[in-house]
Amino acid sequence: MRPIFVTAITATLLAAGAALAHSGVSNPAVKARMHAMMQIADSTKILGAMAKGEAAFDADEARAAAAAIAAHAASVPTLFMAEEHDPKSEALPVIWQEFDTFGQKSEALTLAAAEAAASIETEADLKPALARIGGTCKSCHQDFRKPQ
Ligand code: HEC
Numbered sequence: 616m617r618p619i620f621v622t623a624i625t626a627t628l629l630a631a632g633a634a635l636a637h638s639g640v641s642n643p644a645v646k647a648r649m650h651a652m653m654q655i656a657d658s659t660k661i662l663g664a665m666a667k668g669e670a671a672f673d674a675d676e677a678r679a680a681a682a683a684i685a686a687h688a689a690s691v692p693t694l695f696m697a698e699e700h701d702p703k704s705e706a707l708p709v710i711w712q713e714f715d716t717f718g719q720k721s722e723a724l725t726l727a728a729a730e731a732a733a734s735i736e737t738e739a740d741l742k743p744a745l746a747r748i749g750g751t752c753k754s755c756h757q758d759f760r761k762p763q
Pocket residue numbers: 627630631632634635637645648649650652653655656659684691703704705706707710717718720721722724748749751752753755756759760
């Protein structure tokens with residue numbers, strides 16, 4: 616399970632790196648929601664690096680990263696509420712047809728990250744927390760974001 620999971624997270628983060636090329640977005644509302652996603656991705660990367668042993672485990676840093684994810688995730692429904700478009704956006708129109716489901720998936724991330732922020736103490740806590748967080752990214756992206 617774990618190596619597969621770490622691979623999945625790595626793939627998510629590589630996609631995140633590719634997404635960094637998304638400059639030139641002219642719609643400020645789209646820019647703001649992409650920015651929130653990038654912040655979420657940056658904090659997830661911190662957890663991923665620790666989980667893979669690329670960075671030393673630091674409980675305070677891990678909890679802070681999880682708290683940052685939770686804070687940004689909590690703003691996702693508001694950031695996406697208005698149906699805003701941009702040629703560079705990867706958001707699928709179904710977001711606004713199924714906004715309740717979209718909101719629930721944001722909530723799932725907020726909750727997973729908040730619980731991680733409240734519970735990570737040892738290195739052993741990290742991978743299950745990250746797996747849960749990563750699962751919520753995937754669950755939303757597969758329905759609501761253009762395939763990468
Ligand atoms: C509730 C749904 C939802 C959740 C949960 C979610 N995302 Fe996203 N994410 C989106 C949507 C929709 C877009 C496309 C936004 C756009 O391009 O307008 C996106 C875009 C992104 C981008 C690209 C940003 C850019 O600049 O183009 C990254 C990186 C990203 N998400 C990472 C993550 C990570 C990492 C997680 C989990 C820790 C996560 N997302 C959780 C819906 C979600």
